[in-house]
Each structure stands twice: as structure tokens, then as C-alpha cells.
Amino acid sequence: MSSFAPNKADDVAIATIRTLAVDAVAKANSGHPGAPLGMAPVAHVLFSRFINANPKNSKWFNRDRFVLSNGHACALQYVLLHLLGYQLSIDDLKAFRQLGSKTPGHPEAGIEVTTGPLGQGFANGVGLAIAQAHLGAVYNKDGFDLINNFTYVFTGDGCLMEGVASEAASLAGHLQLGNLIVVYDDNHISIDGDTAVAFTENVEQRFLAYGWQVLHVDNGDSDLASIYSAIAEARKEKGKPTIIRLRTTIGFGSREEGTHGVHGSPLKADDIVSLKTKFGFAPDQSFQVPQAAYDYYAEFGKRGAALETEWNSLLASYGQKYPNEHAELTRRISGELPAGWEKALPIYKPTDAAVASRKLSEIALTKLAPVIPDLLGGSADLTGSNLTKVKGSVDFQPPSTGLGTYAGTYIRYGVREHAMGAIANGLAAYGGIIPYVATFLNFVSYASGAVRLSALSNHQVIWVATHDSIGLGEDGPTHQPVETAIALRATPNVAFWRPADGNETSAAYLVALKSNKTPSILSLSRQNLPNLEGSTVEKAARGGYVLHEEDNEDLTIVSSGSEVSIAVEAANKLKAEGIKTRVVSLPCWLTFDQQDEEYRLSVLRSGAPILSLEALSTAGWQKYSHEQYGLPAWGASGPYLKVYEKFGITGSNIAKVGKQVVDFYKGKSVVSPLVKAIHL
């Protein structure tokens, strides 16, 4: 389509979107009518004229991606999904924000990415756009423009104030992502009222500074032709992402339009009557959809289905001409890993040299990258410390920079942890890509907003989180995690792995790569760790196992990561004094908790006290142990062995502590901490 002639049906469709959104919010007596009323025109123009997607197959791979970064406006998204013919009925709209409905308070399912926490969707959009650029560069061939979709993002003022969006915008400009089109709902209102109270920067100039194309539409409320032209122009710019500043009136049509009164509360009953009258709808009826609106959007479905059919033929011809690429691409789209990939994982013997687990991670990645092309790595400007760049890999960069290509598999995220996490969610959401990202463990917390959504949305993102304790030494307490591990372990569906040696590092990658609905955090040491007697990939892959067994033990020490070898040292010292000590390694709580009860109780068994050991906060370890040893508060700056000594995390002190524990429990009946009345 090269021009645009708005017609009466457009007005009917837009009025339908507006009244349905108002009705959904009113019925729920909860929600945000303002943005749906203001953004209905652009949503209509975008979906009716530009977006390539098939409502009958929402997973068609080359569909255009749409992200509602201002997720509180989701009534808009739900209404559109309904009108366009997706599996979302009028009854689903009526169940807006109700328990168990398809239409929760912020978008969780049936959409590309979960949004609501501000700024995340914007950055997810950058990830979706990177994914297209990358897969297109890898698989497209002359005459086979297989992967060429656009990513469209709607955003409000709130998202643009968030740092995560600023970080992502700067990177998107650097990466020259011409396939990314952001529509900024410039309605001058946020929850605190007029944006004049806090947000007076020149947004257009800022995005120009980032290297974006910047367009604007002065009347987003009704100037459909200008909206159309702006989007069309955005699509033409191939070397830059585009932001369209769209001036709208929040709550358009309401008596309170243009005020924050319409932002986050249902319209009043008489206002709804007035609004429906204004838009030519029966004022006393709810959830009205003129047949003309359904008919109009049915065209969208037809076009989308035809596009997918056409694309499927193209893919089939591609398969004839490029059978290898076709096989790989379709495997990647399916989410299956290549057969036999696990064989690439390195296996270690106790006689192998001590190696830092960040280095073990590098060795694993070096072996895995050639067999799993789905891996798309990167670091927040700590590549040489995280050891995440596989030797010989090419940077993901715009070819014009001369620094790499879009087919490159290594992203230079810059010092932008939060955007990195959110971009990785977008990469995972696109499909065909398994993103891994990296920073120091302590700075994963800069990205906790993104990690949380990763877990909630089932994105397979792997974090290579190095320098994971006081073992980093001189950088000191500002960089030494204390609370980070328990924060991540307490987040549902986050697999936090803290491997103790080579085999456990391989196990962490094994499970992380198999877990395609779960983000995994690999917590890795800066310092060297010995390869342990008793560790195997298979055992560690259960999340916890007996590393060193003793019959009729006096004590079990349960530990993780860099402290497991210290636990072994302590156990040996205790043995010399006649105290039989088992050692359990517990690299991943989530995975261990998923094992059957019999197994878990065999690992952390009743009969003798269990002491936990970790160079972090002890919080949470009470679940797996009777006694806990760890950091009482912050770490310290100094050479790492001295810091360990300062906190008593040495073989000899832990042996002493172990003896105290044994004495304390002597003569008492000791039951496993896993034996409980309540299991949630």
C-alpha cells in the first residue's frame, strides 16, 4: 500500500476499539482507559494497513512483532486481538482483570512479550529487532528474503523516563536497527499529572542523539493520513530505528480527556454514556461491535493468512535450494536443539588442573558454540572478565562500522545491564535464538526488573554471572554479592546455578540449555577451583547430590560453588579427628527441588546435623540445613585468600565450626530439614 484513503469504516473501527476498551475497564471496575482511547487511531492504522500477521497462527515465524510497552494500556491490545480474529472472545474481554482470564491486568500471554513494568517492552522490542536482523543476515539469500519482519513498539512517557529504555535506545541507534519502529504516545500525562512536573526533556533531540530517525504527527487523535504517512516513512529508513512522536489526547472522547483523571480509573457511568453517544454508539449498551468493524478486520486475517501461505512456499523452495540452511533454520524455529549436542560438553577428572569457573564456562561455550548456532552471546562491557566471547566469533554489528556483521554472534551491550537483560528477553521471545548475557553477579541486580520478567514469561535466557563472591578480592564490597543469590533463588522459575567445578559447570549448561522455559543464572568464580573427586555431570544435573559419602555420618556439610572444595577440605580435617562428614554439593536449588522426594531425602537425610556453607548471605539456606555459615554482612577489599580468611571460610575454620555443630546436636534426634508438614 503506498497511499491511504481513510473511509467511514475506519472511523467505525476506531470508535469500536475505543468503546470496547472503555467497557472492559468499566466492567472490571479497574484498569486504564486513557491510553486505549488516545492510541486507538494509531493502533487501527497500524494493524489494518501495515502489520503482517495471521490471527489463525499467532506463531507464524515471519510475522511482524508488536509490543505494547505501556502495558497498562492492555485493554487496547485485548480489544485488537479480539477484533482481528485471534483466539480472544468477547467473553474474554468481559472477563478483563478477573481471576483465571485470558485478559489479566497486564499482558502476560497470547502476546509477544509480557509488559507492564515500564521500559521493559521498549527494550524487548530492541531484542526482537536484533533477532530479525541476525536471523535475516544468517539465513536470507538472494531471492529468499525469508526473515524480514518489522518490530513495532507502542510506548508512553513512563517507558521513556525509565533508564532501561534509555540504555536500549542508545544501543538500538548504535546497531542501526532499521526494522524497529516505535510509536511514542506523547499525551503529556502521567500518573502525577502533567508531564511538565518531571519530564521536560526534548525527547526528539534525545533520540536524534542516539542516531534514530525521528518523526512526528501533531494530531494523533484523528489525522489518520498523517499517521499512515509517518509509519510508511519509518519503514523506508533501513539504516536507523524510527521513533514517531504522536501527539494524542489521553482519554479522547471522555469528558475528562487530556487529564490524568482518565489514566488509571474507569470512566464514570455518565461519561461513558456521553462518550458512546459522541462516537455514534448506543449509550445504554455495552461491548457493541458493529458488523462493519468485524468485516473490516476480517480483511486483515485474510491478508495475513495469504502472506503466511506465500511464505511457506518460499520456505519450501528455500529448502530445495539450501537444504542445510533450511534444516537448521526449521530446527531452530521448532525450538529443538541439534541431536547429540550434549556430547560437546567437556568432562573433567579430579587430576585436571584447577580452573576458575568463569574459565570453565568459556571452555564450555567454546565447545557448544559450533554445535548450537542458536547461541547469541554478549556482555555488558566485561567481555575479558566474563570470558564470554568465543575465540574467532564475529561481533554482531552493523556492517557499515567495519566491526562485524549482523550475522555475528557476539553483542557488545555496553555498560547497560538492565537493557541487556530486557533485550535478551526479546531475543528469546523471537524464537530460534538462545541468548546468553554476562556481567558480574553483583550487577545482575541492576537488571532484576528484566530477570523477573524473563522468569514470569518463560524466556530461556542464560546469564553468565562471574566474580560471584568475596573471591573477587580487591574490588571490594561494592562488587561482592551478598544478597544477590537468595534474591534470584527466591524468584519463581529462575534456575540459579553455582557450580563447584568443571563437571558441575557442564551440568549447569546442560540443564540451562534443555530448560527452554526457564532463565538460568550461572554464578561463576573469578578464582581457580579444583576439580572434585565425586562430581559428575549427571549427578550435578540433579541440582544437588552427595559429593562425598560416609555411613553413619556425624555431620553433613552442604555447600555450593567455590565453597564446596573448602567443605571437602574441612571434611578431611574432621575425618582425621574421627568425625565422619558427608559433603553435599547443591549447585541449583530449583533443579534439586524438582527431584523426587526419595532422592532429595537421600541427599539431605535425617540422622545427623547439616551445616550449610556459602560465602554469601546465609538467608534461605535454613531450608536445606540445620546450621548456616556464611557472611555476616558485607565482604571486604583485599587479596581474595585474605578475605576468605577474614571471614573464616577456610578448611580449618569450617572444621572447627563443624565440630561445634556436632557437639551441639550430640544426643539429639536430628530430622532432615526437608521433612515438613507443609509442602506448597
Add this chain to the structure above:
Amino acid sequence: MSSFAPNKADDVAIATIRTLAVDAVAKANSGHPGAPLGMAPVAHVLFSRFINANPKNSKWFNRDRFVLSNGHACALQYVLLHLLGYQLSIDDLKAFRQLGSKTPGHPEAGIEVTTGPLGQGFANGVGLAIAQAHLGAVYNKDGFDLINNFTYVFTGDGCLMEGVASEAASLAGHLQLGNLIVVYDDNHISIDGDTAVAFTENVEQRFLAYGWQVLHVDNGDSDLASIYSAIAEARKEKGKPTIIRLRTTIGFGSREEGTHGVHGSPLKADDIVSLKTKFGFAPDQSFQVPQAAYDYYAEFGKRGAALETEWNSLLASYGQKYPNEHAELTRRISGELPAGWEKALPIYKPTDAAVASRKLSEIALTKLAPVIPDLLGGSADLTGSNLTKVKGSVDFQPPSTGLGTYAGTYIRYGVREHAMGAIANGLAAYGGIIPYVATFLNFVSYASGAVRLSALSNHQVIWVATHDSIGLGEDGPTHQPVETAIALRATPNVAFWRPADGNETSAAYLVALKSNKTPSILSLSRQNLPNLEGSTVEKAARGGYVLHEEDNEDLTIVSSGSEVSIAVEAANKLKAEGIKTRVVSLPCWLTFDQQDEEYRLSVLRSGAPILSLEALSTAGWQKYSHEQYGLPAWGASGPYLKVYEKFGITGSNIAKVGKQVVDFYKGKSVVSPLVKAIHL
């Protein structure tokens, strides 16, 4: 000073800074020499010509504040502190990055704010500048320009890539902070190499978009006159913050200057020889300070001491003319609260109406604000939800906006949680101000980098964190915290309060306001909570107490916040069935842990099982209970009572769970979970 004539002594001083920094890093065999070498000239010009401070009294209130946001360059800061005559000896420099030294790997003490985690210092600087603007507006009078210091911030590329700095920069521009001067070390290098790999935005244009004055110096390596002029010009602009882009050569003087090889590792021995020779120092000696350098900086000390003396006289005359303001200001500077302020705290009876604890917080703030003018509040664009704006209070705004004044006590932070947290750290660090900030509890995690530094640096910052559970209802899992509480409870020196009713909310404010070395997070409900029989401010102020006592109990339920009344309901149901149930309220773990052992063991006593109840992750509750009830994973979107019911957090289900627990422990000897072999 209005002009600048560089002389030989300047060169000697700069060379001394450079060689000392190189020596400190070399001796530690760890650290970052690159930025100190590059920034030595600007540091020298700034400290020798502009900064007003007295090395003999580093706490002089009207001193200029200096923040090294790129904290990894701290060798530079330590060297300057030494040369300027602060209490930091040459031996302290030699102990750089060693255990227990005054010179840890990232600045922790003896400086304005702890830095290292990138972007934080930049935002702290915005807070320091707001503090000056505010206190100046409140206390300065004609002829008494008492509070008029500048805040200088050094920053590198890393900080400027971080979202927290972007957020803070946008707000600083909006607030027209003319007292803030940022020097951007534009050295084109970060850890991953040339900034061309990830950071190609136009920084000058971005800051212009934020409303800053933007200056630049092309040769920061040696053009002292231009450096001088730029800083002088920055000081003249009263209506905008200034950023000076200073082009420097990282590692200037090293053979590897201009490469990332000099960023984060000591220089090689032969490189140090060559560098010292180049700068006219003995190549085989370390830690050399020419007397000329000491003499030169001694002038700084003299000037600073004189300025303080002059200021003290001014303050004394002010006291004669404005005794009330003088008394209030000096009290605020001392950090003491006004006598009798506690009496303002509201007290409740069980017959008082049920009120949401966010509303109870508003009532407390409304009572406290008139008696504690030190309170400077704000919200990240959730004012109407957080209920943090005291009625009648004035916005902190540039007068030219017509929206408030700098004397105003309410900051509109915009949707910028991370910057808000870091700015609050700066406000607290300035002195005389107790900042409180607000967002939903779930989004405190967006700011966890700042909260962590608040705790590590002992900043008294109060977070009003509302909508603290599934009790927020319809907004759903994207907004419902699960892991947030344990993440904060596991952070050393964070007081996480989850009050159950009015008296507990008052207790939370009581302890938070008294704890001037501790940040406090007040976790508050959206939904109404009954005032409980048995709660008092005094008891709750101990962090945990017996709300409902029973002799020879069969069960104790320990709970917090909105679930305490549900525990009481369950206890009543159990009593009707003959099961004696105590109820313990545990609003603040940190405070409870600080009580004596006897008290703690009287609250969570041996003899009967203890069941914890909280509508969050159960992680960590094992420390205080034998059995745990909470959320198994994510929350859900729906009306809040239905969501509570879905997860079984109702009086009747908890009574059922309680019975299970009682049955399970029947006949077993039950020891308090606080009875332990190991106490860290």
C-alpha cells in the same frame, strides 16, 4: 580567581598525581591506572583552583562536594586526598586495596559517597545538588548566602551508558540545577575496547536534550587553561547543570596510552620506568612526592581553612539575626531530630477503622512533616497511589516553572526508580535532610543497585513501598512482589518493615527515623487492614513481638503486614476447636535480630511448632519458623480477595494448615528455630 596562568608547579603536581596513582596500583598489583593518568590534569585544576573545602575538617557543611562516579579510578581520589592534606597518609596509599586499609578497591569512606557500581555517583551528584538548592532556598537570607556550594562529578563512558545516570540527568535538567558540574572523561575506551563497539551516541546532543549546558575541552591531557575556562564558565551558568566533555588519553604517559590495556591492570615494570622518566621522576623510586607538590597543595588547605572560618562567622551573625532558622539549621546539620518529635506519631485502638497501611503511612507523614522539616519526600510518578505527598506541601521545582520552589519539600521524580534511589543517597549524604522516596514494592527492585549502596554507605533513606503483595489485586503478577522482601531482608543494614496496622506503621516510622545509619523500606498494603488487639508502637518497635499470647500453646503463627490479621482470624478459629494458638507479628527482621537473645527466645519460643504466614515467597522464613506458608510461585490478576482465596491465604485455610502442623509435630519435642549452634 578569574584567569589562569599555568606554571611549572602545576606540571609537577600533575606528574606527582600520575606517578603516585601508578605506584599504588602497581604495589597492589590490582587496580585501574588508566583513568587516573588521564584525569590527573582536570583533577589538579579543579582542586587547586576551584574546590572550596577544608582538609582539616572534611565535614564542613558548605564545602563543595566532589563525586568520583567512575569509582574504579579511586587511586586518583586517594592520591588527591593525600596531597591535599586529608587524613590519608602515604602509607595508606601503599596499602591500596589491602584488607582493612583506608584505601579499598572502590571508595567506601572518607569521601562524599561510595562509588564503583557505575552510574550511581552521577545520580548521587544530582542528589547532592538538589540538597544544596533546597537547603539554600530554605535558609539563605539576604546577605547570608550560607549554603551555596557546588557539586562536581567526574564520570566516564561507563557511567553515561547506565540507565540510572540517564534518568538522573533528565531530572537534573528539568530541575535546572546550576550548581551541578559534571566532567565527562571522554577517553573513548571502556573494558571491551574502543567505545565505537557499543557507545556511538552523540553525548553532547543528548545532554542538550536534557536541558544541560554542554561544554567541551579538546585536549584534556595538557591544556590546563582550557580546562580552567570550562569549569569557570560552568560555574557562571546558574539555570542549568553543566557537563564538560573532556577529551583525554586513557593511561596518558604509558606506552600503552589510549588503549584498554591500561584500563584495569597495573602498568608493566618497564612501562612504569619509562613513564616516570617521561615525567621527570626517578625511574627506580616509588611513591615520590616532590616537596613542591606538597607546598602547592598546602595553599589549598590554607584557603579551605580560611573559608570555613569566614563561614563560621557568617553563621554566627546569621544566628543573631535569625535565631530560629539558625537553631533549626544547626540542629539539622548535627543530625539530631527535634526534641519530642515522637509525640507526633499517631496511636491507634482496635476499634479504629480498618485502613490501608499506605494510608496509615500518609497519616504518619502528615503528622511528622510539620515537626521534622528535614523530611524531603517524593515518588516515582505514583504520588496518588503511594500517598506520599503531604497535603499543602509545595513541590520542589525551579521557580521559573511556576510549579513550586526550591524550598518545596516534594520531589516529582518521574518514572525513574533507580535514579530516585541514588538521588536519595545523595540527599542523605549531603546532611540535614532525611529523604523519603516511593514506588510500588515490586519496583524497588528497579533501584536495587541504589538501595544496596544506601545500606553499604549508611544512608538514612526511607522507602515508602506500597502495593506490597497480591493484595494489589487486578494489576497482576507483573506488579505483585514475590521475591522482593527476601532480597531486601538479606541485604545487610536494610531495615525492611512490613507493618500490620496503625501502631506498627507508627513503629516503623519511629525506628526508621531514629536509625540514621540505615535505610528503611516500609512495605505497605493497598488494601485496608484492621487495627489489631495487642499491637502497640513500643512492642512493634522491637521488630517482633507476641501479638496474641496463650499459655502452653499448641502452635504459634508468625506473620507480617497484611497477613497478621489473617493469622489472628486463623488463631480464633483454631481456638474454637481447642487448639491454642499464639500469634507473633514480625514486622522487621533486622530490628528483631538486634534484640537480646532472651527476648527473642521469649517471642519465638520452644515447645510448640511455629508456622510462618506471608503472601510472598517463603524464602528466609525458615530462620524463624518450622513450617512456612506463602506463595508457591507468582501471584495472579483479579480482585484481591479472590486472589487471596486462590492461594489459600484466608483465616479458614490457615486454620486448616495450622491443624496439619499441630498434628505433624504432636509428640515431638519442638525447639525454637532460634536455638542454634552457630551465630554469625
